[in-house]
Amino acid sequence: MFVYLVLEIFVIFVPLFFSYDRKLKFYLKLKSVAISMLCVGSFYIAGDILFTQHAIWGFNPKYHTGIMLLNLPVEEWLFFIVIPYASLFLHDTLVYLFPDARLSARQTKIVSIPLVTSLGLIVFFNFQRTYTSSCFTLVIFAILLAKREVLSRFYLTFIIILVPFFLVNSVLTGSFISEPVVWYNNAETLGIRLFTVPVEDISYAFSLILYNLLLINKLEDIFARRPVKGNSFRL
Numbered sequence: 149m150f151v152y153l154v155l156e157i158f159v160i161f162v163p164l165f166f167s168y169d170r171k172l173k174f175y176l177k178l179k180s181v182a183i184s185m186l187c188v189g190s191f192y193i194a195g196d197i198l199f200t201q202h203a204i205w206g207f208n209p210k211y212h213t214g215i216m217l218l219n220l221p222v223e224e225w226l227f228f229i230v231i232p233y234a235s236l237f238l239h240d241t242l243v244y245l246f247p248d249a250r251l252s253a254r255q256t257k258i259v260s261i262p263l264v265t266s267l268g269l270i271v272f273f274n275f276q277r278t279y280t281s282s283c284f285t286l287v288i289f290a291i292l293l294a295k296r297e298v299l300s301r302f303y304l305t306f307i308i309i310l311v312p313f314f315l316v317n318s319v320l321t322g323s324f325i326s327e328p329v330v331w332y333n334n335a336e337t338l339g340i341r342l343f344t345v346p347v348e349d350i351s352y353a354f355s356l357i358l359y360n361l362l363l364i365n366k367l368e369d370i371f372a373r374r375p376v377k378g379n380s381f382r383l
Contacts, residue, residue, distance in 0.1 A: 151211040152223035152329050155316055156230045163237035172244050174237055180367035184360045189228035191355060195282065196220060202276055204336045211329040227308060228356075235313065235357045236364070239305045242248050250300040257296075259303055264288050267351070270338075279336040283348040286355035292364055302358060313353050 167174045197218050199205055212221040242249070251259065269283040274280045291299065321344040322328035331345055340347040 149211055150213055150223075152207075152221065152320065152327065153213060153226075156226050156300045158221060159234050159312070160230045161236045162361060166241075167237065175369060177368065179365060180364045180371065181233065181360075183365065183367055184363040185232050186228055187363060188199060188356065188359045190231070190271070193220070193225065194225055194227055196224060199279070202278070203333055205330055205332045208327055208329050208331065210327060211325070230355060231313070231316075233361045233368070235309045235353070236360060238309055238312070239302070239357070239361065242305045242308060243301060249301055249304055250297075252300070253296055256300045256303065260291055261292065264291055275334050277338065279332070279346070279348050280338050281357070282350040286359075287351045290362070291353045294358060298358075298361065302361065305353060306357070309357065310350065311354070314342070314345060315349075317349055317353075318343055320333060321345050321349075 163174075166172065167178070197220060200207075200219055207221050207224065211230050212223050215222040217225060267288050271281045271288070294302070319325060320329045321332075323343075323344045328344065337348055342350075354362045
């Protein structure tokens with residue numbers, strides 16, 4: 149049963165189908181999206197390889213194709229394309245549909261300051277838990293790097309993004325099937341789960357998507373400043 153691969157096909161189908169919608173025009177960002185996913189994904193995959201080597205997590209051969217690259221199933225490599233792409237597409241769709249939906253500067257601070265503080269304290273008291281400390285540290289740096297304008301939207305869109313992410317991750321961690329597709333070493337986490345999903349996975353998704361979003365915005369600014377020569381097409 150190729151559960152992992154089937155899930156990824158299911159997740160990416162709709163975003164790919166609607167990427168060339170004439171109103172949303174997500175295709176105009178594909179160059180930036182591709183570069184961002186390559187850069188950010190490379191960092192997360194490197195951590196993924198290390199975590200697998202140290203048995204912080206692992207993959208059930210019962211539910212993937214068995215095609216391995218650097219000790220990771222090919223589906224895990226695809227994860228860093230499928231999930232960011234689908235999430236970024238959903239973020240852009242929500243921004244397009246609800247352009248005025250954003251937190252105020254004060255509200256953004258009210259969310260950011262307690263969030264960074266509480267995550268910092270958790271990291272301090274759980275530094276020996278590798279998955280917990282690494283996930284929450286990545287979130288802290290992502291929030292500190294992000295501009296208020298980005299966070300004011302992303303805090304809201306991430307709530308919606310969490311719905312499909314949580315459904316997919318629930319299956320990967322053992323909901324609805326007899327065994328988990330991805331297992332975790334509980335000694336490296338807080339041991340807090342929402343159904344079968346470790347609470348750290350939420351922060352993992354948050355930082356993965358936000359870093360991609362930040363890099364895409366930066367790349368879009370760079371490409372927009374480039375002069376157009378002749379009839380060349382600029383993304």
